[in-house]
Amino acid sequence: MKTILLKLSGELLSKHAETNYLAQITAQLKKLSTTHRFAIVIGGGNFFRARDARQELSLRQPVADVVGMLATT
DSSP states (O other), X not given: OEEEEEXXXXXXHHHTTTSTHHHHXXXXXXXXXXXXXXXXXXXXXXXXXXXXXXXXXXXXXXXXXXXXXXXXX
């Protein structure tokens, strides 16, 4: 059985939370689950890389990027 690492961005999920987009992804994963295993990572970087959050917290861009990477891990 093959393993797929799927990384979904938090921004992607937040933009499509009210649509059937997530249901479509889920249906595709369900189909593939008979032949594949999945490791799914949902990103958190955009929470801190977003312009407003960065300015509000007075973070320099490199610091905001590191915080975003830590949120993802």
